[in-house]
Amino acid sequence: MINPAYNKNILIFLLSSIGLIALPHAYHLPLPVFGFFAVLLVWRFLGVWQPQRLPKGLLLLLVSVGGLALLYSQHSGILGRDAGTSLFLIALGLKLMEIKSERDLYLVNYLAFIVAASQFLYEQSILMAAYILFVCCVLFATLVFINSYVANTRVALKKASVIIAQAIPMAIAIFILFPRVEAPRWLLFNQQQQAKTGLSDSMEPGSISDLGLSDELVFRVKFTGAIPPPQLRYWRGPVLSQTDGKRWTQAKDLSYQQRAKATFSGTVYQYTLLMEPQDKNWVFALELPAALPKTLRQNAVLQLLSVDALNQRTEYSLSSYAQYNTGASTPQEIQQAKQLPATPSYKMKQLVRQLGGFDSTPEVFIGQLLTHFRQQDFHYTLTPPLMENNPVETFLFETRYGFCSHYASAFVTLMRVANIPARVVTGYQGGELNAVGDFLEIKQAQAHAWAEVWLDKQGWIRVDPTAAIAPERIEKNIDINQLLPGGAIHYVAPSSEAQAAFNWLQKTRQLWGNVDYSWQRWVINYNNANQSHFLSSFGIEDFKDMVYWMGAIIAVIVATLSGFLLYQKPTTVDHTLIVYKRFLKKLAKAGFNQGVGEGARDFAERIKPKLPTHAPSIEEITEAYLQQRYGVKASAVGLQHLKTLVNHFKI
Incomplete structure (x- = not known):
């Protein structure tokens, strides 16, 4: 008991x-x-x-x-x-x-x-x-x-x-x-409710703006060399080619076989990407990745997909170029990029004609359309008005308030009216620099949509209409404190005191972000591959070396702790124990010896039935000893009381 x-x-x-x-x-x-x-x-x-x-x-x-x-x-x-x-x-x-x-x-x-x-x-x-x-x-x-x-x-x-x-x-x-043992897939728990992602495989007006104020982390990126400037930080995700006039979706035929091999030039950016758990197998790479790890595939629209589920943090080493040519496209892909849900209205055709879409080259029409967005009182906002019916025309000719999804869908629609192949690309743009750890944090607030246009001999090129109407959205991260009640971007210069407090909080936040990033990379994500890479830098190449090193290090730790325990300086005299040993000697003379490893209470409980007349004294001495040696009320009076009890104890 x-x-x-x-x-x-x-x-x-x-x-x-x-x-x-x-x-x-x-x-x-x-x-x-x-x-x-x-x-x-x-x-x-x-x-x-x-x-x-x-x-x-x-x-x-x-x-x-x-x-x-x-x-x-x-x-x-x-x-x-x-x-x-x-x-x-x-x-x-x-x-x-x-x-x-x-x-x-x-x-x-x-x-x-x-x-x-x-x-x-x-x-x-x-x-x-x-x-x-x-x-x-x-x-x-x-x-x-x-x-x-x-x-x-x-x-x-x-x-x-x-x-x-x-x-x-x-x-x-x-x-x-210790060798990392990867569990078989059939043993892994279903963690779908833990997996998270912000983007969808479809887009409607305002769907991406719902993520605009989310601080949820999507992935982190650590560059080997220089970090690309904000205007080149486009992290490619789902590509949407089909539309019913309101909703944009992916094309049905998206095989893993790329139609043509892309060519690259200019600066190469090498980086390590640490994805947070999500319920899709999408990997958001910097446009455009050239070298891929074995666990990644690239589909027909140049989106990266993981072979494995991404319901846990996963790290990839990638190389991307900001200048590239996607190469030739297939007739089916071109046809998909010209699809319209219905015959364009007169107002849509008139706008395209006015901007030279039917008469000039695609490059000229693109420039004229971007100029139109800049000069015709269009506004960028996170909370655009509701556009239930015919949202593209409502946005272009009535409200003129929209988020990146409105500008991208309107731009692509006008390109298609001009018979120019175009499609919507969703993903993330920008990223917040952690100056302490020198890496980027990409959050749901950076969710973005832009356009791709097919140009002969150039392949698919990126055009971002949002950059024309709100360049600060591309060059800076949106801060929810800089949003007006209507959702428009508004930058207010803070006071010197507020700026100092903000800088201190930001540095603290970045310091913690760096600690968390290192924890996720080197502890949580310390898998077989990372272990092999880490140990190989110390010359530990195989299982036998790992066992030898582990045994040697554990032996050193055990020897150090043992030496510390065995060779400590003598402690002060334990008078309580000395008095108790006198009590044990009296019992030993009567033939009752305390067993090896037997506690004081267990010893007392064992001998009391054999010495019923002395049981109360044995119980009282044992309790006084335990209280004096281990309790919180030890005192000189208690020690003297124990001495008196032991002195009066006789068998």
Whole structure:
């Protein structure tokens, strides 16, 4: 049974630890499941002071059956990441209802460690890792409570922290050198609800503007050399060729075979791209990638697609050129890029004729149309008016307020009216520079749409109508504080005090962003390939070398810790232990010896039945010794009291 003197302290400490461990799951698991666990936890807390209120017999059986029924109703089974985590959480809550012995405390403790580890199935940030390390330290302190009779929370936490700190160097060595075992795909949990993406494989007026204020990270980019200027940072995504007049979609026939080989010239940009989890297999490369890793494919419209699902962070090394020629196109591709949902209206044809679309070269018409956007009172806004019917004409001839999707769709439509092949390209434009780590962060706020036009002997060329009407959108990142109530861009010069505060906050944010980026690259994304690359720089090439190095480093760590423990300076004389050993000698003369590794309390419980007349004295001496040596109320008076008890003890 649990020692009554420490029962309440142990339970309160353990239940508090479990509450901390389960707390992050409130964000991930269904509310009824977490609510059921919370009720059980509160119920068990009340049972610390009123044990008679805990469920027993039939009531406990009904509560258990209810928990299983709730689990099945929320997940339709027990397989998968969410269902498995919910199962462990509910099992932990039910086990709390029947704590009767130290064995139950151990089982609850070990189950709580599993629940803590399951948090990494949802989030792997450095903050979450620090939080889980903290709660595991608190949970480990519970084991210290149970095994050493430490009634002081601070002392228990200190002991647990020291033990964990001693284990960290060995954990780091094993993490770096132990072979990375990649789980088979059929063993991976379905994490689709965790995967995120902002862009869609279709576009409607205003669909991209919905992302304009989102601070959600999409990917990070680290360049080997110079970073391209903002006007060249176009990160290519889905290409949309089909339209019904309102909605733009991808062409149906998009094979992985490129129609012609692109040629490149000018500056090459080499970079490492770290994608955040998403539910699509799209990889947003800088236009236009030339060298691709084996895990990427390029479809007919030059969009990069991953062979594997991107439901976890994935890193790619790429090379791109800002100057390129996409090469010849197929008749089918040209035909798709001329498709119109209906015969153009008179106003549309008149505008194209006015701008020279029917008579001049495509290059001249493109220039005239961009000039038209600049000079005819068009406005760039994140909150354009609603355009339900015929949105392109409504935008061109009535509202003249739009986001990048409005300008791109209107531009491509006018190109097609002039019988010039054109299509919409979606992706991201720009990127916020982290000056501390010298890398770019691309967020959903940088979601963008632009146009591609087919020109003879030049291939598909990029034309961005947004750059004509709002060049600051391309040259700077939009700040939500610079938006007027209508959504138009408005730059206000801040005061010197506000600017200083902003600079400090930005530097702090970038510093943290750099720490998080390094954590994601070198810890979370430390897979087989990264391990091989890292270890090869130290001359560790194969499995045998890894094992030798790991064994050697662990041996050095163990020897260092052992030496530290064995050759510490002598501590002060423990008078309490000296007095207790006098007590043990008196018992030894009567034939009662303390066993190797046997604690003071266990020894007392073993010999009391054999010395019933001395049992009260043995119990009193043992409690005084434990309190004086491990408790919070140790004092000279307590030591003197222990001496008096031992002096008067006789067999």
